């Protein structure tokens with residue numbers, strides 16, 4: 001690992017990591033939901049509002065010109081990070097808006113009977129827009145299956161591609177399972193039937209080198225807040241020739257070149273897709289975040305997260321009755337979903353919070369996948385480059401205490417002793433994957449999930 005990578009030094013860049021929660025130092029392991037922000041990013045927002053706040057592309061005065069320059073430059077900085085040109089980078093609110101933009105604009109030229117191919121491990125934001133547009137336009141949405149180890153079933157993916165497939169949209173990294181999908185290969189397969197290939201890069205761009213030209217994706221979507229940038233700023237990458245052909249999604253100021261009472265002409269890229277006053281400070285701060293990540297080194301980030309993941313898998317494995325979801329360490333990113341015995345994941349997340357540990361519990365906005373796995377949800381620890389092995393130790397200790405606490409409660413017949421929804425055996429898991437529409441024995445027997453209220457120590 002490069003000498004530049006010093007996790008103790010890096011942690012000093014993040015003031016929030018010194019926060020105490022319940023008298024314990026914060027252990028922030030919910031980075032797949034959103035990441036923390038370094039001082040440089042925080043300062044850039046403050047500086048912008050204190051020294052440069054003016055609307056862009058409108059004023060001819062110095063401050064507006066400077067705001068315009070910084071905002072335009074931000075597109076170039078973000079573009080370079082993923083090997084794209086500035087004009088191929090559209091700023092949106094988040095990955096969800098980028099995917100909605102694509103769904104609305106691309107589906108407008110599709111016909112009834114055309115098909116869209118997704119996978120069973122997509123986040124809601126890469127399911128719902130397509131599903132809803134499909135209902136409106138008579139399109140068919142297909143889902144490539146996953147294997148029992150949580151990787152994508154390539155044979156299923158291939159079998160669903162045909163000459164009616166117009167769009168293929170796939171997550172690069174699953175926010176639920178941590179699976180890294182082979183997007184280079186999927187891109188070739190999608191293009192072999194002349195489909196548009198979209199990558200949901202929300203969980204990859206912040207964590208590993210992503211080169212959109214190498215992947216040869218037509219579009220990619222990601223969010224600034226998951227890569228040390230502020231909330232409210234997201235990215236849509238599109239190949240220039242495709243963005244030029246694509247109709248705009250939102251109409252209004254700044255996205256036009258000329259307007260008459262009868263008709264309008266669109267502005268040049270990328271402004272054609274950025275209607276109205278954008279999140280100027282957010283765009284500038286996102287560029288600052290990208291510069292910060294580049295200084296740390298995306299390869300270093302990936303390497304550090306991999307070490308943490310291997311350590312976490314090993315330490316979590318010590319906990320009796322733990323079920324860990326997703327593939328082996330080399331096929332996954334820094335996301336680890338698990339269930340501890342029959343304890344509800346919300347209970348797990350609420351319990352470890354008592355020790356300052358922030359993890360997510362729930363369906364992670366991937367309800368169809370959770371159903372497929374026969375779970376109402378999982379607890380999920382997700383790492384970033386500022387996390388340490390010591391923090392994983394704190395998590396594991398807190399989980400062991402959770403297990404003690406809930407087994408005591410269970411013995412006293414007090415609490416969640418009826419959470420029998422998780423696949424108890426590997427066979428059951430495979431059974432469910434083979435027949436997603438058919439209930440497994442466990443599921444048939446399952447009782448209603450209870451979510452615990454306040455937990456007393």
Ligand code: C6P
Pocket residue numbers: 032033034094095096097123125126171173174175200202203223360364365
């Ligand atoms: N996943 C998580 O905790 P937005 O909310 O638009 O910034 O990102 C949406 C999104 C799209 N794709 C993937 C793969 C994602 O993981 C997310 C966000 C968060 O897992 C919040 S639900």
